[in-house]
Amino acid sequence: MRIRIKFTKNDSVRYLGHLDIMRTFQRCFNRAGIRMVYSEGFHPHQKMSFAQPLGVGITSRGEYLDAIIADGQDVPEILSNLRNVAGNGFDILEVRELSEDAQKAMAAVAYGKYRIEFYQGQVPDPGTYLDRPSIILKKKTRTGIREVDIKQSVLSMQAEDHALILLLHAQGEMTIKPELILQDMLTFHGLTYDRDEIRIVREELYAEDMSPLINYQTITSL
Numbered sequence: 001m002r003i004r005i006k007f008t009k010n011d012s013v014r015y016l017g018h019l020d021i022m023r024t025f026q027r028c029f030n031r032a033g034i035r036m037v038y039s040e041g042f043h044p045h046q047k048m049s050f051a052q053p054l055g056v057g058i059t060s061r062g063e064y065l066d067a068i069i070a071d072g073q074d075v076p077e078i079l080s081n082l083r084n085v086a087g088n089g090f091d092i093l094e095v096r097e098l099s100e101d102a103q104k105a106m107a108a109v110a111y112g113k114y115r116i117e118f119y120q121g122q123v124p125d126p127g128t129y130l131d132r133p134s135i136i137l138k139k140k141t142r143t144g145i146r147e148v149d150i151k152q153s154v155l156s157m158q159a160e161d162h163a164l165i166l167l168l169h170a171q172g173e174m175t176i177k178p179e180l181i182l183q184d185m186l187t188f189h190g191l192t193y194d195r196d197e198i199r200i201v202r203e204e205l206y207a208e209d210m211s212p213l214i215n216y217q218t219i220t221s222l
Helices: 018-031 075-085 126-130 178-188
Strands: 002-009 048-050 059-068 090-098 111-118 136-141 144-149 154-159 163-169 198-206
Touching: 002 075, 018 048, 018 075, 075 090, 111 178, 126 154, 126 178, 136 178, 163 178, 178 198
Parallel strands: 059 198
Antiparallel strands: 002 059, 002 090, 048 059, 111 163, 111 198, 136 144, 154 163
């Protein structure tokens, strides 16, 4: 039985790395009494995977985790038990059973929506930044640093009440970190990047058809 869990990553755990988050959920599954399916071999581990690791320092209202559990367990009960043990740093929003032919969350995710909040100072104008034939940035890849045109990676960007709202590609070579875009955008406008003066929130992750991952190839549990 495969399930998809939607959860938040709050301010109190914003600097927690991906491996620490994974260990946290391993403990949560144990404490919640969920019967997990384990891998084989000398070092068996719980079968679970995340849609897309979140950068350190970024909070989220829409993170996703897929897990394989023993058949016959009640999904609403799993949701209740996980909420009871998750702690202050994470809120468990929903748990859904996945359909038999469902893709893993990491393969299904296609887009990510981000909100960049400015505690003070000027919100840069996205129009003049995007209104260029190309936007070349240096991006770190598995093979080293290379220049990429991120023009097609940004589906939309708009200013809204001391914040920027970005919709970005989240799959393959078109994936780009919102921090990288923000740094380049501020430099373009002659402004200084100060990580302590902003808050980056991942609002949601979407499948190719723009449905939130919690609704994509899942079975609603009443």
